[in-house]
Amino acid sequence: MDPICNIKKCLYDELQQITLIVAGHNKCRVQTDKENSLKLKVVNIAKMASASDIVFDALRQAIIKGELADGEPLRQDEIASLFNTSRIPVREALSRLEQQGLVRTERYKGAFVAGISTDEVAEIFNFRSLVESTVIAAAVMKIKPGTLAEARDYYEIFSKTQDPMEWGELNRKFHYTLYKDSELPFHLSIINNTLDRVDRYLRAQLTMTDGVPKANKEHLGILQACEDGSAERAADLTQEHILGAKDVLIEFLEKHRRPA
Amino acid sequence: MDPICNIKKCLYDELQQITLIVAGHNKCRVQTDKENSLKLKVVNIAKMASASDIVFDALRQAIIKGELADGEPLRQDEIASLFNTSRIPVREALSRLEQQGLVRTERYKGAFVAGISTDEVAEIFNFRSLVESTVIAAAVMKIKPGTLAEARDYYEIFSKTQDPMEWGELNRKFHYTLYKDSELPFHLSIINNTLDRVDRYLRAQLTMTDGVPKANKEHLGILQACEDGSAERAADLTQEHILGAKDVLIEFLEKHRRPA
DNA sequence: ATTAATTATATTGGATCCAATTTGCAATAT
DNA sequence: ATATTGCAAATTGGATCCAATATAATTAAT
CATH class of the missing domain: 1.10.10.10 (Winged helix-like DNA-binding domain superfamily/Winged helix DNA-binding domain)
Incomplete structure (x- = not known):
């Protein structure tokens, strides 16, 4: 139970760097110092989820x-x-x-x-197109080398995968990858929260109407614009992509949903 | 204790429309019907705060x-x-x-x-300028008659009031009044949450550097654009207003704040 | 005297218990 | 039959209690 005893025991077991869990809670990285004495260093503490x-x-x-x-x-x-x-x-x-x-x-x-009305869905997609196009433009300017490859990977997987359950996840990852180099954490968290509100409708529409080919084509366009370093084109295409998705989704919802 | 008894008692006291609190919780509006019989109607229920x-x-x-x-x-x-x-x-x-x-x-x-860094403040103001200019443009198109008068009232009070503690509140009310006719509830809630994050810094800057005259002048410009029905000008001026405020605020923070 | 180890205190996270409220159902009256 | 009343079950809101953890203070050890 005593965390110190726990650490000592671990250190005697393995004299190099180890990762352990103290008293079942905080995760600590523990190392021996250069003289190999048994001093411990807490290198990194990760909050354990409550x-x-x-x-x-x-x-x-x-x-x-x-x-x-x-x-x-x-x-x-x-x-x-x-x-x-x-x-x-x-x-x-x-x-x-x-x-x-x-x-x-x-x-x-x-x-x-909390379900949302068709009007709210439309409003949220307008909001998304505004914010996400701005963010991708900012991201293109400082995009990191690995990011383009990563995005292309998601694009490839997205176009190939057959499992409808994964489409929503991959779609989201693809976009997020292209946004994240913008270094705009506030914008990114807003985008994430906003997507949370409509993701399930998007998933339903993607799987039930097979919107994948269209989305896929548009993803390629956005990706290429980023690869070309054209912020403006990436922003425009992102805006079109989202507003287009809005129209399809609204139509889908009006057909498949009893008015709440 | 019994809510029904409570209502009956109230109805015998006053035979016209009354407002009462049932068992200390839900607020109900109660009326007699047209024959003046003692039937009750719950006209409006307001959730009591927990x-x-x-x-x-x-x-x-x-x-x-x-x-x-x-x-x-x-x-x-x-x-x-x-x-x-x-x-x-x-x-x-x-x-x-x-x-x-x-x-x-x-x-x-x-x-x-949760304090926020100067970088985050800057990012948030950029976000605000993006969203709020969009919203005010949407609002101008469908602005209601009373709204302009209301906004002008806030503008007048804002320019006259001496109490620094009220400036922040009035500033916020002025802007919100001009936004609310946009009928974009999602955007409005995002704007509100975003303002919550920076409002205290804005208040501090307004009071300590007397930013009121400048803000006031800009408010008048925005108000006039709305009165003229010029969505584009209102949007442009709002954007300038927020981005200008950002620069002043950043400078203020860098002077008055020890780095966290 | 300085560092390590131990104890004590403060504070949070979570479980259990009780009170307030809603809701569905049976009983009663009109 | 229908509307009203009373009652019981389900559910939430909140209070109190206990366990886990962190921090400060104290003691022990070198």
Whole structure:
């Protein structure tokens, strides 16, 4: 139980650099120093996820992947027993999800998966086209060598993969790869939160109407613009890509969705 | 205790429309119907704030007004006794604030007011100029008659008021008034969250360097563009206004702030 | 005297318990 | 039959308690 004893034991086992978990919580990197004495150095501490973090991530994933239907109630007891915790971490997770807009709660009634109207979907896509085109333009200027290769990899996999469940994930990774060199962390986090709100509809539309070939073609255009170092073209194509996706998605939703 | 008894009692007291609180919670509007019989109608139900909502709002206000300094620890016990609650609602409020980026938490160490670097401030202002200019352009097209008068009121008060504490509030209200007719709720909520992150720095700069005359002049320009129905000019001026404010603020921060 | 080890205290994370509220259902009255 | 009332189950909001961890203070060791 004592963390120091734990470390000593590990150090006697392996006298080089090791990674261990102290008392089951903080992850520490431990090294012997140059004289090989048993001094320890905490090189890197990674925050271990709390129960509420785990619940939050799991629910978030389930919602954005569309595994939980819009409006579905999220019972605290149910979720708590699912994760073998009490309701306290569940409630914290739910209140965070509400803050992000993925969940809607009513006092004494509980939390529900927050569906969004077609109008809101349209608005969000307009927002995306505005922000993402700006970000990709900024990214192209300082794009790193490995990034283009990485993006091309995602592009290739995206065009080849048959599993519809992976399309959403790959699509997102492709775009994010091209955005991340912009070094605009605030913009990136906004983009991520925004995508969370519409990802499940996008996934549904991609799989049910086979929007992959079109998306794929447009991805190639964006990728080539980045490879050419043309920020303006990358921005324009990104804008078109998103606004085009909006139209397809709206049409899809109006057909497949009973008005809420 | 019984809500029905409560309502009956109120109805015998006053036979016209009344507002009452049932069992201390939901607020209901109650009316007699046309025959003046004692039937009740729940006209409007307003969700009563939970303890966690109250704590959330109060902490949020304290942070964005700058009453709590960056990095200041937010002790659960302290806050709980301040609001006469247990730590549970406090923790929910803190996790929501963290999700919004106003608070940073470290496991087993607690929550702290999340300060942001000068780079982040700059990035956020660039983001604001992008989004807010777009929104004001959309708003100008469908601006309602009362809105212009309302905005002009805020402009007048802003130019006259002497209390530095009110400047931040009035500045925000002025802009929000001009944005709200855009009917873009998603954009508006993003703008609000974004402003929350930088509002306290803006307030500090406004009061300490007397940036009011400049802001005021620019507000007038924006207002006139809206009155003229010129979406493009309103957007351009908004962009200039925000980017100009960014430069002043950055300079201010670099002078008055020890590097974190 | 300085460094390491130990203890004590403060603080957070989580579990369990209780109170307030909603909701569905049965019973009653009109 | 229909509307109203009363009651019970389900569910959430919050309080209190305990465990895990971090930090400060103290003691021991060299």
